[in-house]
Every structure is written in C-alpha cells, then in structure tokens.
Amino acid sequence: MAKKKEEVIRGAEVSNEGNRAINKFRVSDFVMMALIVLLCLTCILPFLHLAAKSISGNTYVVAKQVAFWPKGINFDAYVSIFKDGGLTYAMVYSIVVTTIFTALGMLVCTCAAYPLSKKRLKGRTFFTFALMIPMYFGAGLIPSYLLMDKLNLLDNMWVLILPLIYSPYNMLIMKTSLQTSIPDSLEESAFLDGASNLQILTKIVLPLSKPVIATLSLFYAVGRWNSYADNIYYIQTDKLKMAQYKLAQMVSSANAAQTVSLSEGAAVTSTPEVLQSAAVMVVTIPIICIYPFLQKYFVKGVMIGAVKG
Amino acid sequence: MAKKKAGKPNVQSGVTWRNAFKRDWQLYMLLLFPLAMVIIFNYAAYPGLRLVFMDYKPAKGFEGSKWVGMETFAKIFRDADFFRALKNSIVFNLLDLLVGFPMPIILALILNELRYPKFKKVTQTILYLPHFLSWVIVGAVAYSMFRPTTGLVNIALMNAGMIQEGIPFLTEKWHWAVTYLLVGVWQGMGWGTIIYLAAITGISGELYEAAMIDGANRWKRMWHITLPGIKGTVVTLLIMNLGRVMGSNLERLREFGNSQVRDFQYQLAIYIYDKGLGGGKFSMSTAVNLFQSAVGVVLVLLADRVAKKLGEDGLL
Numbered sequence: 001m002a003k004k005k006e007e008v009i010r011g012a013e014v015s016n017e018g019n020r021a022i023n024k025f026r027v028s029d030f031v032m033m034a035l036i037v038l039l040c041l042t043c044i045l046p047f048l049h050l051a052a053k054s055i056s057g058n059t060y061v062v063a064k065q066v067a068f069w070p071k072g073i074n075f076d077a078y079v080s081i082f083k084d085g086g087l088t089y090a091m092v093y094s095i096v097v098t099t100i101f102t103a104l105g106m107l108v109c110t111c112a113a114y115p116l117s118k119k120r121l122k123g124r125t126f127f128t129f130a131l132m133i134p135m136y137f138g139a140g141l142i143p144s145y146l147l148m149d150k151l152n153l154l155d156n157m158w159v160l161i162l163p164l165i166y167s168p169y170n171m172l173i174m175k176t177s178l179q180t181s182i183p184d185s186l187e188e189s190a191f192l193d194g195a196s197n198l199q200i201l202t203k204i205v206l207p208l209s210k211p212v213i214a215t216l217s218l219f220y221a222v223g224r225w226n227s228y229a230d231n232i233y234y235i236q237t238d239k240l241k242m243a244q245y246k247l248a249q250m251v252s253s254a255n256a257a258q259t260v261s262l263s264e265g266a267a268v269t270s271t272p273e274v275l276q277s278a279a280v281m282v283v284t285i286p287i288i289c290i291y292p293f294l295q296k297y298f299v300k301g302v303m304i305g306a307v308k309g
Numbered sequence: 310m311a312k313k314k315a316g317k318p319n320v321q322s323g324v325t326w327r328n329a330f331k332r333d334w335q336l337y338m339l340l341l342f343p344l345a346m347v348i349i350f351n352y353a354a355y356p357g358l359r360l361v362f363m364d365y366k367p368a369k370g371f372e373g374s375k376w377v378g379m380e381t382f383a384k385i386f387r388d389a390d391f392f393r394a395l396k397n398s399i400v401f402n403l404l405d406l407l408v409g410f411p412m413p414i415i416l417a418l419i420l421n422e423l424r425y426p427k428f429k430k431v432t433q434t435i436l437y438l439p440h441f442l443s444w445v446i447v448g449a450v451a452y453s454m455f456r457p458t459t460g461l462v463n464i465a466l467m468n469a470g471m472i473q474e475g476i477p478f479l480t481e482k483w484h485w486a487v488t489y490l491l492v493g494v495w496q497g498m499g500w501g502t503i504i505y506l507a508a509i510t511g512i513s514g515e516l517y518e519a520a521m522i523d524g525a526n527r528w529k530r531m532w533h534i535t536l537p538g539i540k541g542t543v544v545t546l547l548i549m550n551l552g553r554v555m556g557s558n559l560e561r562l563r564e565f566g567n568s569q570v571r572d573f574q575y576q577l578a579i580y581i582y583d584k585g586l587g588g589g590k591f592s593m594s595t596a597v598n599l600f601q602s603a604v605g606v607v608l609v610l611l612a613d614r615v616a617k618k619l620g621e622d623g624l625l
Contacts, residue, residue, distance in 0.1 A: 112343035140598035143357025226443030
C-alpha cells in the first residue's frame with residue numbers, strides 16, 4: 001500500500017518535470033512568483049522591523065526613523081530584560097515545562113497510536129472511539145477548573161503539563177502515519193522471528209518513524225510554548241507562569257499606559273516600545289532556532305499523516 | 310521478508326478476548342497510559358457539567374448549591390451580554406471561514422504551479438512561520454505595524470503623503486474587524502496549504518499529461534484536474550471548520566483587544582471567561598460553554614450528513 005503510493009508520488013513528480021520542459025516561462029509565472037514573494041515579505045518584514053527597533057537608540061525610535069535598519073545600535077533593552085530576571089526566569093521555566101511536556105506527550109501519543117494502528121487488535125474500534133471523544137466534545141472551562149481543583153493541581157507546574165499531554169489530534173496523525181508508512185510484512189516477519197510487540201515497536205517501528213516523531217514533537221513543543229490561556233485559568237503564583245504570559249502582560253501594559261513593568265533593579269533606560277520589541281524577540285528566538293532543524297521533517301511528517309486523516 | 314503473508318495472524322473476528330490478550334497484552338498495557346489520561350483529565354470533568362442545572366456557588370460546592378433545573382438557561386436567554394457575544398462570535402467566525410478558508414486552497418494551487426523547486430521550498434518555509442508564533446507575538450507585531458501614530462504602516466503611508474492622519478487600524482471597531490480578520494488569515498494561510506499540497510501530490514500525473522495533449526492550458530488543468538482532485542480534502546476540512554463557528558480563540562481576542570473595540574471583541578470565549586472565572590457566575594458560564602460545544606458538534610454532524618448526501622466521503 002505504502003509502496004504503491006510512493007510510486008504514484010514519484011510518477012507525478014516526473015511528469016511535472018516533463019511539463020516544465022515543455023512550457024515556457026510566461027507572464028502568469030511571473031505574476032504568481034511576485035505574489036508569493038509579496039506574501040513572504042509580509043511574513044518577514046514585521047519581524048525585521050521589530051528586530052531593528054529592539055537594538056536601536058531611543059531617540060531614533062521616538063522620531064519614527066527606524067524601519068528595517070537599526071539606527072544608533074545598542075543592546076540596552078536586552079540588558080535590562082536580562083537584569084530584571086523576571087522574563088529570563090520565565091524563559092528557563094518555560095523551557096523546562098515545554099521539554100517535559102513534549103517528552104511525556106510523545107510517550108503517551110506513541111502508547112495510544114501504536115496499538116490502535118494494529119488492525120488485529122481486539123476492541124480497537126471501542127478504544128479509538130473512547131480516545132477520540134474529547135476532541136469533539138470538551139467539558140468546558142469551569143468543569144475542568146473544578147476538576148483541577150479536586151485533583152489538587154491548581155497553582156502547580158503540572159497543571160500546565162498533564163491535562164494536555166494526550167492530544168487526540170496528534171494521536172490521529174501518528175496512527176495514520178504508522179499505518180501507511182510501515183509495511184505490515186516487515187512487522188510480521190519480525191513477529192515470526194519471535195520478537196514481542198514491544199520489541200517490534202522500539203527496534204523497528206520507532207526508528208522508521210522519525211519524520212512523524214519530529215513533526216509531532218514540534219507540534220507539542222510549539223503548542224505548549226505558545227499558549228498561555230491555561231496560565232490565566234489555573235496559575236496564580238508569579239513564579240509558575242510561563243514566558244508567553246509574562247510577555248502578554250508586558251505587551252498589554254505597554255499598549256495601555258506606555259510603560260513596561262520591570263523591577264527596580266533592571267534600571268530601564270529604553271522606551272517601552274524598544275523594550276517591548278526586545279521582549280518579543282527574546283521569546284520568539286527559541287522557536288526560530290528549532291524551526292529550521294525540524295522543518296525538513298515536518299512537511300513530510302504532516303503529509304504522511306494528512307493524506308487520509 | 311520472504312515469508313510475507315504466510316503467518317498472518319488471525320484478524321479481529323473470531324479471536325476470544327483471552328487469546329487476544331495473550332497475544333497482544335503488551336499493546337493493551339501501552340493503551341492503559343492514554344486511557345488513564347483521558348479518563349482522569351477529560352471524562353472525569355463531564356460530571357461537573359451538572360452545575361448547569363444548579364445555582365452553583367463556588368464557596369458552597371456541589372453539595373451546598375441548589376438545584377434549579379432549567380433556570381440557568383432561562384437566565385442566559387434573558388442576558389443581553391450573551392446575545393451580543395453570540396452575534397459577534399457567529400459573525401466573526403463566519404467571516405473568518407469565508408475569507409480564511411479559500412485562501413490556503415488558492416495559495417496551494419499557486420505553490421503547486423511554481424517552477425523552481427528551490428524557490429518553492431524557501432517560500433513555503435517562510436509562509437509556514439506565522440503559524441508557529443503565538444498570538445501574543447502576532448498581536449505585538451500587529452500593534453507595532455498598525456498603531457495610529459507610531460505604527461510602521463501608518464508612518465510609511467504618511468511619509469508617502471497618501472494620508473494626513475494615521476488610520477486607526479486597531480482602535481476603531483470597523484477597521485479593527487478588518488485587521489483582525491486579515492491578520493488571522495495571514496497567520497493561518499501558509500500552514501493551511503500543507504494538507505492541500507499533500508492531496509495534490511496524490512493526483513495521478515497521467516491526468517495532467519492527457520490534458521496537455523488535449524490542449525488544456527494551465528488554468529483549465531487547475532480547474533478541471535487539480536481542484537476536483539482535492540475536492541474530498543476541501544470538504545473534510547470545511548466540515549471540521551464548521552465545528553468552530555461558535556468558538557473563538559481567547560488568546561487571539563485578548564491580544565487584539567482594547568477598550569475602543571470592545572463592541573466587536575466581546576465574543577463567547579470572552580463571555581465564558583469573564584462570567585465564569587472572572588465573575589464567579591459558574592453556572593451561566595458553563596451553560597454557555599455547553600451550548601457552544603453542543604452547537605459545534607451538531608454542526609459537524611449536520612455538515613457530515615450533507616456531504617455524504619452529496620456523494621462525498623464525509624468525516625466520520
């Protein structure tokens with residue numbers, strides 16, 4: 001099954017090459033490329049602007065002279081952010097939470113997807129159904145809040161991790177991917193050679209599933225890193241709040257009162273606008289750093305999972 | 310590899326539970342972990358829904374609060390705030406669907422037609438990026454671009470002499486509505502193409518060849534081969550998106566919100582949070598939340614039914 005699909009894909013590519021050779025470069029090509037370039041610019045330029053502002057001198061920013069090239073380069077805003085410690089602490093804390101979250105998430109995802117990808121598993125339909133319902137129907141904010149209260153998880157780091165590590169959506173992608181990308185025959189021969197289910201999983205299936213593992217790890221990590229609504233719901237202690245929440249606070253205070261709240265020790269000399277740009281850069285940089293490394297996997301991983309799912 | 314189908318284990322039917330467990334006990338052990346997670350963190354929350362039939366007071370808990378039957382729902386349907394939130398949610402989410410849904414399809418069609426693989430790859434990578442940024446960052450970026458006096462777009466327009474005064478992209482409600490929608494489309498458009506591009510690779514190349522021999526030009530091939538080829542995927546995604554017509558993203562609304570645009574920003578997600586954890590009216594908040602998810606489920610089921618009637622695969 002998987003092999004056949006691969007052949008089809010390869011076939012399509014070959015014939016596209018053929019098309020290219022026949023067609024000449026036309027106006028429509030130019031228009032399309034121009035449009036795509038334009039859209040790409042809308043994705044890059046805002047960040048260049050923020051990056052430029054974050055290392056520019058206050059006077060230039062206030063005078064609205066900074067567009068995409070920094071003027072009066074200095075790193076005061078970054079220095080005060082790191083001196084303040086609040087955001088730096090939240091960053092380290094967020095990295096810890098995100099790492100634990102991603103590791104546990106992948107574990108629980110594999111534990112669900114691998115058995116459910118086996119057609120021979122008795123009770124498969126029932127288990128799949130039971131594990132998919134939460135995707136379509138959630139209990140809602142207040143019942144979840146009361147549940148976390150009862151579980152003694154309120155104002156606890158684990159409330160940011162445990163409730164969300166099982167994701168039906170990710171499980172579905174992984175299950176589809178295991179079904180389509182791993183030939184049954186491979187597992188069957190291992191089975192006949194006396195390998196147990198667990199051995200097949202760890203020695204054969206997982207090593208062959210690197211793209212989908214990389215993809216889902218990225219989904220888990222980015223999902224956790226970026227969302228902060230549950231910080232508002234469940235967490236009160238300042239030390240237990242994640243970086244995005246801190247950033248959200250800084251941004252909203254900068255928008256409302258034109259000041260950014262940092263502690264006394266930070267000795268802020270930058271204007272709120274510069275400081276806010278620097279804070280945005282600090283929180284964005286981790287994602288920009290891991291993105292290119294996982295990027296080559298995730299397109300492949302998503303495609304495998306997406307074709308049927 | 311040689312003994313391919315020889316020892317194919319018996320399929321599902323006819324195996325007793327005892328034998329199935331004997332053979333696959335390790336698989337069932339693995340399943341315990343995810344099952345425990347959904348039971349503890351999802352199913353265990355469902356009984357909490359009974360508070361929609363109570364006048365729930367956080368201080369008194371479930372035992373101390375009074376049962377009031379349908380009173381909570383009656384209260385919601387008398388609440389002007391609820392109708393305002395409901396109207397905003399439906400209008401904005403439908404607009405989101407209207408503007409945001411076709412965009413990835415168009416973009417995927419264009420990306421598919423691009424000639425230079427290198428160019429295609431780099432641009433794709435860039436277009437996916439906004440999807441990986443949080444709403445806080447997207448919101449902060451939007452403000453730095455669109456603020457009336459200090460936003461880059463307004464500065465550029467003023468320097469070019471095209472406008473005298475900054476356009477209130479984010480501080481006047483009608484402008485805000487457009488900005489909110491377009492930034493939403495911008496954030497999701499690149500990532501949305503992946504699934505369509507995957508579907509496009511599944512279309513047989515022979516179809517294109519045959520069409521070319523018959524003299525079909527690029528647009529005709531797009532219209533008669535590519536689009537019909539991804540119709541199933543389009544329908545599936547449309548059904549899934551219909552389920553979200555009631556729900557909005559609290560983070561997105563918060564990050565774009567400000568006091569001047571409260572009229573439009575006040576949607577169900579805000580209502581649920583403000584009334585519930587913010588205002589202590591747990592029963593009302595949960596009832597609205599329940600209403601929201603129930604409508605979502607019903608819409609998905611309906612859309613699925615309609616799609617199947619029209620001869621599509623559907624979702625379920």
